[in-house]
Amino acid sequence: MRLPVSWLVQQLELNDDTKDLTPDQVAEAFTRIGIEVEQLTPLGPVTGPLVVGRVAEIEELTGFKKPIRFCTVEIGDPLITDPLDDHPDPVDPHAPATTQVICGATNFVEGDLVVVALPGAVLPGGFAITSRKTYGRISNGMICSLSELGLGDDHSGILVLPSGEAAPGDDAVELLGLTDTVIEVAPTPDMGYCFSVRGLARELACALDLRVIDPAAVEVPPAEGESVPVTIEDPDGCSRFALRRISGIDPTAPTPWFIRGRLALAGIRSISLAVDVTNYVMLETGQPMHAFDTTKVSGAFTVRRARPGEKLVTLDDVTRTLDPDDIVVCDETGPISLAGVMGGASTEISPESTDILLEAAIWDPASIARAVRRHKLPSEASKRFERSVDPALPPSALERAARLLREYGEGRVQPGRTDVGNPTMPEPVVMAMDLPDRVAGIRYARGVTVTRLQQIGCTVDVGADADGTPTVTAYPPSWRADLLQPADLVEEVLRLQGYDTIPTELPSAPPGRGLTPAQRRKRAVGRALAEHGYVEVLPFPFIDPAVFDAFGLPADDSRRRTLSVLNPLEADRHALATTLLPGLLDTLTRNVSRGARDVALFHIGQVVLPRHQSAPMPDVAVTARPGDDELRMLAAALPNQPVHVAAVLAGNRTRAGWWGAGEPASWADAIQSARTVAAAAGVELTVHKSDLLPWHPGRCAELRVGGFPVGHAGELHPKVVEALGLPARTCAMELDLDALPLVESRPVPLVSPYPPVLLDVALVVPTDVPVAEVADALRAGGGDLLEDLSLFDVYTGEQVGEGKRSLAYALRFRAPDRTLTVEEATAARDTAVATATERFGAVLRA
Structure with a gap:
């Protein structure tokens, strides 16, 4: 997961010791508590003049193979003159400073706010900006895209800033946060709550002993009726389903830069205000959401498993045949969304959508994982659902998204809210107070266990068992479904105290019997x-x-x-x-x-x-060895x-x-x-x-x-x-x-010091007689004196007759206690041939 460090730090209540918290200190804190940091990537660096500009005039240049535009851009004070012009025209001191720039992008119009790199600026990658003559004009700078500024991989068009967020001449480095650092972390699969700013900030607060500002701590007003009626037919696949309706959204409203910029740094492309808000709240809280166009929804919703043969056209315009294991959201027309994976094209948010339904649900992690692999559709949402999502989040996440759409899209939040289902919350866990000390082999300070469990969100009661041994009863928070047994609580205490504080002692290896x-x-x-x-x-x-x-x-x-x-x-x-x-x-x-x-x-x-x-x-318990x-x-x-x-x-x-x-x-x-x-x-x-x-x-x-x-x-x-x-x-x-039988004791082979007698024999047998069986017959007839035999020739032809073949064997005879005579070897050979003749009708070939 990739995030700007400033977004994480913003969620902390810093003190005098941490007010100057650096990205390296953040990475070290994460590593110390067991969250792997894969990369720290500073943005930029950008040096020289990088300012906000307003496009005043666009001249379309013709005669070229691609669109070329000569743009006049207002860049505020100071006044900029063409350094290549020896006789500049007089300028009005009261008029805004302008510059002329050649640009090949077409995704902006006159009046748009853009980011301009003026001559002397150096962009990420050491790309220096100078005045130069191109396409028959002088270009004094460059209008920048996100990729050119190091803010993402999107180079399809120019970065257009929302109006009202800046003025021509403003410092774009500060506005865009180009002094920030992106941190990429890889939480383990059991830490699904860490796939959000909310979860990572909480972990960072635990590591630094700070208080965290929970972005999901919003006041959720009581629902006044339902947005849309919902029936959950499969409570195992969907434990909670919530909807909130927002109408009157301005479809042309731009996404504010603080949302768009953070999405870009997280690797998510900006699409529209409604979609960007759902992605932003997902990154912020960890609750994936989906937006439906209300005008395209027919009747009530039903959440169920797909029926055999059902199909769904997903947002990527692919018609998918659904599996009976897939969970789908349906209206009266049938499936309109592949739950937790991808929405359907029939209810997609379009550039004209003004009335939307926001959905936040809790899906079965295993079902989502199977659907992702079955349809080969991994996504940011499914990544979180596979690792489990906080079942208490849907109402808060919907309220947060609704308020953002009301503030930046002029939407009206409708009073009704649908919230159905009965999610399972974590059960309390009882643990001996000194269990972390015994596991770690160290005596922690008094109160450490209770403090650490409270930091991760547990409500803690201190008591004693029937024997008077002090115990801790931890009530895990809704987002920690992984806390199931005392060992899980021990792991949290040891992790937050620091694995480096646990003494290292190499146990002596007990003697063993080696390999079996x-x-x-x-x-x-x-x-x-x-x-x-x-x-x-x-x-x-x-x-x-x-x-x-x-x-x-x-x-x-x-x-x-x-x-x-x-x-x-x-x-x-x-x-x-x-x-x-x-x-x-x-x-x-x-x-x-x-x-x-x-x-x-x-x-x-x-x-x-x-x-x-x-x-x-x-069903075998794991608390003791099975009987x-x-x-x-x-x-x-x-x-x-x-x-x-x-x-x-x-x-x-x-x-x-x-x-x-x-x-x-x-x-x-x-x-x-x-x-x-x-x-x-x-x-x-x-x-x-x-x-x-x-x-x-x-x-x-x-x-x-x-x-x-x-x-x-x-x-x-x-x-x-x-x-x-x-x-x-x-x-x-x-x-x-x-x-194969196990042979544990193998006798040492006996090597005879006496010379062998080598004899060859060719036998004519029917072609359907296996060679191996002829060899077995020769071995049986040759007795103990036959030390080895090998097939060295196979012949078929007129000389041996149709349906027959000649098999030539080299025989090696040897006696272990004497020099074998030729007569003895010849007699053994004749016995071997006789045995082959008896079994298969073999004829000795001259």
């Missing part, structure tokens, strides 16, 4: 994959269930059974992942779109697998959350270079990544042919440990690749890491 076996295995798996060229990523943890349509999963596939979060970060990604592949493939696509071609990624994380029949979630029964109930209510490991590959697995062509990643690399995981975990995988989407049916392997399936690997289905926009032949692997 599962944690060690997880780290070992991550290191192994990284050593093999994979890059670990942390994908977005939520998924869009529509990804399972792209995967081609059948409707009854268990991976479609997901759980949704109530308040997702992205409206279209609300489901907890049942598989790691969607997040990994999304990350792969993002990397490829940014120019990466050879990508190998992995992720180790939990998936969420809902139970078919889950127990209800128990064993409660822990069992919690475990039964939670879904299964096993740890998975997944990897995806695209492009070349081996890069091309001077050494030769690259080797594209294939299904075999995906299977090998699973073997890498298994080796790091100390288990052995067996590979079996499988058919499971999203993998290619002919290039998918089921991975097993001890006959139990633990995952799949292979090349993705071409339709999945096309649907997700993935590179061709993308491969993937996913294993259930928790399903």
